[in-house]
Amino acid sequence: MKTVVIYKSKTGFAKKYAKWIAEKLSADIFEFTKANINILENYDTVIYGGSLYAVSINGVKLITQNLDKLKDKKIVVFATGASPSREEVISEVRNKNFTLEQQKYIRFFYLRGGFDYSKLKIFDKILMTLLKWKIKSKKELTDDEKGMISMYDKPVDFTREENVDAIIDYINH
Template structure:
């Protein structure tokens, strides 16, 4: 099996997972900005990772617009976000990003990442400031809301190498 991991990371959490996955698979790794579809011909297994951005997976169009060219490959996509791993929101992300047909061609995984306000660009800081303002206006905050507000002052990192185990196991099963 020859594997490649391609990723798009704004704050480093997705990149950390991509590096761990590439290491486990003894595969190559590329930032999506350095990848092109023709280079994927040499690989049996393709893993794409991107952080969540308004429930969209950053850069996943690289894979989706080329699914027809990748039909003979094993494809896994992972998304990272600061939220806890819960089935309902994960299913919403999957269904928002992939059609039923696309879901049959790839496996989707959610890996809990983190949040570091200081690493955001100006535009993203503006958007996150709007979210912070909305949260502060709420009459009752959920545990997740309180955690998000606290993360503006103190970055949080939930990345753990063990979080990739399910993805790695899926690849091992698919390549038997």
């Protein structure tokens, strides 16, 4: 079975997971800008990974807009984000990015990545600073909000190689 891994990563967390997955599956790997539907059609299994940006998976339209050409393949999409891996987070991301019809063909996984403010581009830094101010203006913060505020000053990396095991198991069965 021929497998390909495509990824789009802003700060490196999705790229790290994509490399681990490709190594474990002996798969080909491409950065998003080097991939297109013509390449994907040559594979039996297509794995796409992207970082989250306001609950949207970066670049996932490569998969969703070409699903009619990929339906006969095993399709996996994973997203990376700083939020803890909880069912409500996973459901929100899945339902925001995929219709119920698309979910029949796409197996979704959430892999906790991290956050490194220093690696963001200027536009993203501005947006994240606005978010930080919004969070700080609240009278009471949730534990997640407190954790998010602390990440601005000290980068965090929650990636773990074993986090890809569920994807590997799914592909191999």
